[in-house]
Amino acid sequence: MCRTRAARILPGMPSLIHLPPAVRDAELRAASFSEADNTIEVCWTTGATVRRMSWLDGAYDEELIVSANAVRLDRLNAGAPLLNTHSQWDLRDVIGAVVPGTARIEKGQGFARVALSKAPGDADVIQKIRDGIIRNVSCGYIRHQIEKIEKDGEMPVWRVVDWEPHEISAVPIPADAGAQFRSATAGKEPPLFP
Numbered sequence: 001m002c003r004t005r006a007a008r009i010l011p012g013m014p015s016l017i018h019l020p021p022a023v024r025d026a027e028l029r030a031a032s033f034s035e036a037d038n039t040i041e042v043c044w045t046t047g048a049t050v051r052r053m054s055w056l057d058g059a060y061d062e063e064l065i066v067s068a069n070a071v072r073l074d075r076l077n078a079g080a081p082l083l084n085t086h087s088q089w090d091l092r093d094v095i096g097a098v099v100p101g102t103a104r105i106e107k108g109q110g111f112a113r114v115a116l117s118k119a120p121g122d123a124d125v126i127q128k129i130r131d132g133i134i135r136n137v138s139c140g141y142i143r144h145q146i147e148k149i150e151k152d153g154e155m156p157v158w159r160v161v162d163w164e165p166h167e168i169s170a171v172p173i174p175a176d177a178g179a180q181f182r183s184a185t186a187g188k189e190p191p192l193f194p
Helices: 120-131
Strands: 002-005 022-028 039-045 049-054 058-064 081-084 094-098 104-106 109-116 136-151 157-171
Touching: 039 136, 039 157, 081 109, 094 120, 109 120, 109 157
Parallel strands: 058 157, 081 157
Antiparallel strands: 002 136, 022 039, 022 136, 039 109, 049 058, 081 094, 094 109, 104 109, 136 157
8 A cells, every 4th residue: 555645743733844955975076176176066966865854753764856847956056065964054065056057857867067166275285175985975955845755664754856955065975876977877766775
């Protein structure tokens, strides 16, 4: 039996549930670094299914729908920040920014060009990115609409059908390991991570 529902509503609970921002990991490659403009190409999502946990519903698999109709790119295309591991409490956490107008969806993946900081305080992290030592990025996003799908005996699936990336971060460990540059992922299905 397959049931689709918008959200589980408990007695006395409001029907609108506010979810915290979520994050997804991806990968960047030093090979796309441009010395001329100090930028690098990133794939910030492949929409890979990721195991999540909700305090109200328990474990579920989150699937990001990556299409022009599902992803709101306005914040990224306005020059969203590249952060150091999702840290957003200090201006020193900003180590770059999305080049305005470069965020796009292609064949179910999200890409953007990121300008890297030239500030002396960021030099060690930026050099590791340029050298290919730091390869992973993660996308912070807000979920605007979720379709919850339950099948008896299977893990619930939350399909995020309307979402808005608001930052990209350099991170040590990715969850969306399949999110790489097109040449590295052509023809591969997004993996499932328990």
